[in-house]
Amino acid sequence: MTPKTAAAAGRVLLEVKDLAQHFGGLKAVDQVNLTIHEGEIVSVIGPNGAGKTTFFNVLTGVYPGTRGQILFNGQELRGMAGHDIVAVGVARTFQNIRLFSHMTALENVMVGRHTRTSQFLLGPLLRTNNFKIEEKAVETIAKDLLEFVGLKSLGNELAKNLPYGAQRKLEIARALASEPKLLILDEPTAGMNPTESQDLVALVRKVRERGVTVLLIEHQMRVVMDISDRVFVFDYGVKIAEGKPKEVVANARVIEAYLGKEGAS
Amino acid sequence: MKALLRWRWTPWVALALAAAFPMFASVLDAQYLVRVGGIIGLFMLLGLGLNFTLGYAGLFDLGFIAFYAIGAYTTAIAMRAGVPAPLALGISVIVAVAFRALLGLTILRLRGDYLAVVTMGFGEIARLTINNLDSLTNGPKGLQLAPWRPLSFVSADPNTQYYLLILGAVALGCIASNRLEDSRVGRAWIAIREDEIAARLSGIPVRHYKLLAFTLSAAFAGLAGGLFAQWEQFVTPESFVFWESILVVSIVVLGGMGSIPGVLVGALVLVGFPPIMQWKLSSEWINYRYFFFGLILVLVTLFRPQGILPSSRREAELTS
Numbered sequence: 001m002t003p004k005t006a007a008a009a010g011r012v013l014l015e016v017k018d019l020a021q022h023f024g025g026l027k028a029v030d031q032v033n034l035t036i037h038e039g040e041i042v043s044v045i046g047p048n049g050a051g052k053t054t055f056f057n058v059l060t061g062v063y064p065g066t067r068g069q070i071l072f073n074g075q076e077l078r079g080m081a082g083h084d085i086v087a088v089g090v091a092r093t094f095q096n097i098r099l100f101s102h103m104t105a106l107e108n109v110m111v112g113r114h115t116r117t118s119q120f121l122l123g124p125l126l127r128t129n130n131f132k133i134e135e136k137a138v139e140t141i142a143k144d145l146l147e148f149v150g151l152k153s154l155g156n157e158l159a160k161n162l163p164y165g166a167q168r169k170l171e172i173a174r175a176l177a178s179e180p181k182l183l184i185l186d187e188p189t190a191g192m193n194p195t196e197s198q199d200l201v202a203l204v205r206k207v208r209e210r211g212v213t214v215l216l217i218e219h220q221m222r223v224v225m226d227i228s229d230r231v232f233v234f235d236y237g238v239k240i241a242e243g244k245p246k247e248v249v250a251n252a253r254v255i256e257a258y259l260g261k262e263g264a265s
Numbered sequence: 266m267k268a269l270l271r272w273r274w275t276p277w278v279a280l281a282l283a284a285a286f287p288m289f290a291s292v293l294d295a296q297y298l299v300r301v302g303g304i305i306g307l308f309m310l311l312g313l314g315l316n317f318t319l320g321y322a323g324l325f326d327l328g329f330i331a332f333y334a335i336g337a338y339t340t341a342i343a344m345r346a347g348v349p350a351p352l353a354l355g356i357s358v359i360v361a362v363a364f365r366a367l368l369g370l371t372i373l374r375l376r377g378d379y380l381a382v383v384t385m386g387f388g389e390i391a392r393l394t395i396n397n398l399d400s401l402t403n404g405p406k407g408l409q410l411a412p413w414r415p416l417s418f419v420s421a422d423p424n425t426q427y428y429l430l431i432l433g434a435v436a437l438g439c440i441a442s443n444r445l446e447d448s449r450v451g452r453a454w455i456a457i458r459e460d461e462i463a464a465r466l467s468g469i470p471v472r473h474y475k476l477l478a479f480t481l482s483a484a485f486a487g488l489a490g491g492l493f494a495q496w497e498q499f500v501t502p503e504s505f506v507f508w509e510s511i512l513v514v515s516i517v518v519l520g521g522m523g524s525i526p527g528v529l530v531g532a533l534v535l536v537g538f539p540p541i542m543q544w545k546l547s548s549e550w551i552n553y554r555y556f557f558f559g560l561i562l563v564l565v566t567l568f569r570p571q572g573i574l575p576s577s578r579r580e581a582e583l584t585s
Contacts, residue, residue, distance in 0.1 A: 060466055086468035100459035103452070104578045111456045115468035117449055121477075124448030125441060135448070139581060156580045178468050 010037035013182060013213050014059075019068035019078075021051075021058045021237075028054040030237045032068070036182070041204065041214045043224045043245075046234035047257055052217045053095055055234065056186055060092050061085045072182070087115040091180035093171040095187045095217070101160035105151055105170050108159050109142035112177025145173040149203060165196045169203065176207065183207060185216035189223055201227050225249070233257065270526060270574070276439070283432055287425040300424045301540045303496065306431035307489045308536045312516040312528040313438040314485025319514065320523035320576075321451060322478035323458030324373075325381035328388025329513050332361045332483040334395060334505035336490020341408040341500045342401065350413040354491040361487025362480055369479040373472065388510050396502040407501030410494060427496040434492065435529075438485055442525050445481075447579060454478050455523065512536070515558075519565050521572025530573050534561065 014036040021029040029051045036042050044052050058065045061082035070077040077085055091112075100108050117138060123131035146152045149169040154162060159170060168188055175183055188204070189197040201223055204214055218224045224231060224245060231248045233241040235257040241248055248254055269275055283302075290298045311333060318324045336357040343353040372383050395402045402408065416426045445451050453474045456464040465471045494500045512535060520531025538561070539554035565573060 062462065062466070081470070082462075082465040083468045083470045086466060091468075092466055094463065098460045098463035100456045100463065102459060102576075102578070103455060104580070106581050106583075107452060107455075107578060111452050111464070111469070112467050114449065114453060119449050121445070121450065124444050124450060127444065131448070138449070143581070143583070152583060155583045156578075158578065174467060 010039045010213075012036075013038045013040075013073065014215075015069075015071040016059075017069040017071070019055070019058060019070060020066045021054055021063050022066045027237045029058060032234075032237075032239050034232055034239060034242065036213060036215060038181075038213055039208065039211070040229045041208055041216070041227055043216055043218045043228040043231045044234060045218060045221075045224055045231060045248075046240075049236075050234040050257075051237035052234050053186055054237075056092065056184055056215075056217065059085075060090060060184065083115070086178050086180075089179070089181035090184065091175035091178045091182075092184035093168070093175055093186055093188065095190065097164075097167045097171060099159040099167055099170060099174070102158060104156050105159055105162060105166075106139070106142050106146060106155040108170055109145050109173045109177050110138050112174040113138045113141060115178050142173075142177060145176055146170075148176070148206070149173045165192060165199070168192070168200065172203065172207070176210075176212070180212060182213045182215060185214065187217050187219060189218065189220055194222075197223055221249075270577075280432075280436055284429065287420065287422075287428055295544065296422070296424065297544060298541070299422070299428050301537060301544075303424060303428040303431050304540075305532050305536045306428065306435050307493055308513065308516060309435045309529055309532040310431070310438055310485050310489035310492075311513045312520065312532050313435070313442055313525070314482040314489070315513050315517050316442065316482075316523065316525070316528050317445075317454070317478040317485075318482045319517050320528070321446065321454035321458060322475055323522075324475060324479060325377065325384070325514075326479075326482075327381045327385035327507075327510050327514060328391070329384070329482070329486060330505050330507075330509040331388045331391035332365055332486035333490040333493070333509070334391055334502070335364055335483075336361045336487035337494040337500045337504070338395060338402055338408070338490075339487070340491035340494040341410050344410050344413070344495070345408065350415070350495055353495075354488060357491035358484050358487040361483040361490065365483030366476070366480045369476045373475050373479060385507070385510070388507060392502050392505050392507075395505070402502075405502060407499055410498045410500075412498055413495050415495075423496070427492065431489075431492055434488060439525050439529070446523075446525070450474070450477070458523070515562060519562065519572060521575040524572060524574050524576035527572050527574040527576065534573070 012035055016032055016034045019029060019032040032055060046052055057063045059070060061080055065078045072088060072090060075088060100111060117134055119131050119134050143152065143155065146155050149172055151166055151169055154166060159167065162170060189200050192200065197220060204227055208214055228245050230242065231245050232239055233248055233254045240253045240257060241251045286302060287299045290296055315326060315329050318326050339357040339360040340353040343356050344350060368387055372380060375383055396405055414423060414426060415430050419429060420426055453469045456467065456469060457471055457474055461471055516531035516535055517528055519535060521527030535558065538557060539551060543551045
């Protein structure tokens with residue numbers, strides 16, 4: 001598999017050091033250390049309540065984190081506002097789809113361009129030339145992204161009226177509109193049938209081909225085995241294993257986390 | 266109906282009809298309606314203003330009339346100090362915006378119902394302050410202004426003059442709203458209304474944009490208040506009671522949140538209905554105006570919860 005060797009050669013993109021997020025006495029995420037290289041597709045797996053989504057929420061600034069460092073291209077993300085994290089190149093999707101329901105699919109993607117555009121009050125009010133140029137460019141890029149995820153013909157539909165699978169893809173298009181270097185997907189195949197999942201796996205590969213590094217939470221083992229260069233396993237807020245997919249599924253601690261002690265023996 | 270709304274000349278036809286309205290009114294011997302039209306126009310301005318806060322950014326505000334009051338009193342005080350009328354309007358806008366920005370900086374961390382309650386409190390504080398600050402506002406006795414007659418070359422009737430002036434302001438307000446709505450700024454506001462967390466994690470600095478929408482609202486209220494003061498030549502705290510804030514919120518919700526035509530129609534229905542009823546039927550009908558107001562609200566809520574003219578999104582050309 002060539003991608004793995006390519007990944008191994010990649011520069012370090014994200015380095016998480018001793019990261020923790022506690023809620024009172026609950027250690028939702030604790031002592032997490034991990035590194036992600038440019039061009040990788042990395043999965044995070046673990047039983048329900050293992051702290052995967054909380055970990056993503058700390059990475060993207062939803063939660064402040066209790067301790068530790070998140071270095072993205074050497075820059076500390078912890079303590080940065082969510083919108084600034086997008087600006088430096090980290091975009092995400094959500095476990096429970098969070099689209100702008102009453103905007104069209106195209107507008108959803110156009111919103112994603114926010115950090116890469118600059119027109120403010122006077123441009124739109126006076127319809128200046130610069131405004132028109134930027135607006136045109138935003139629309140073109142948004143249409144291209146819709147085409148990229150395969151939703152171009154649905155551009156004028158309100159997001160809430162799209163079928164489920166299309167909504168997941170639209171979230172990815174919106175995230176890509178901010179030109180991220182790292183794309184974080186929170187259970188992109190949740191609720192999908194095998195065909196739709198396949199489709200999404202193909203899309204994630206295409207995203208990587210654009211030069212975007214992908215970090216995803218995934219529950220469907222078939223998808224994880226198929227797509228990941230490397231896998232991190234979380235349990236009770238702690239990273240208990242990491243490695244290539246095949247190594248990880250053979251790991252005794254991982255089997256124990258999923259199946260209990262007897263399953264491991 | 267939909268085709269009529271989409272037709273590109275519809276706004277201009279509506280504007281022309283509205284501008285010609287005083288002539289019709291004088292033929293029908295119903296000059297009273299020109300005055301009603303002017304008042305409707307003031308509430309259209311207020312509705313357009315609140316539409317930024319409530320319609321686009323989705324922030325509930327139950328004290329909006331305070332900024333109408335601030336605009337009215339600023340113009341009154343400025344003109345009594347000898348400031349020319351147009352300049353007084355400008356000062357009203359600036360003062361209303363400044364107060365609004367200060368309020369927004371302190372309370373925009375609140376959400377939903379909490380924000381509504383605090384803005385309601387501010388509305389009452391503003392009214393009580395005006396009522397008691399005798400040295401500046403002359404308290405409940407109110408302030409008298411010297412007359413200002415704009416557009417005297419068009420008509421000799423002050424009501425017609427102010428009607429047309431307000432109509433012009435409404436038209437400009439619609440254009441400004443429409444241009445902002447269909448831009449990066451408007452998309453950011455609507456995204457925040459739809460899902461605040463997703464908006465932030467799509468790169469929108471949510472607090473800045475909320476403050477911007479909140480503050481811009483006051484520009485419209487300040488202008489409307491200034492025009493009101495100049496037209497009436499008299500301001501008292503009684504004009505700015507809590508009920509008026511509710512009325513503006515109802516205009517936006519009933520018309521269709523975030524919809525410019527909706528706001529216009531909302532103001533037309535809610536503000537225009539009682540006086541027209543009074544004009545057409547006996548004057549005793551005015552006693553039932555709140556009954557009809559409630560009835561309209563209930564009917565719209567039941568049959569068109571999205572508003573009379575809900576906002577429709579722009580359609581892009583997808584073939585190419």
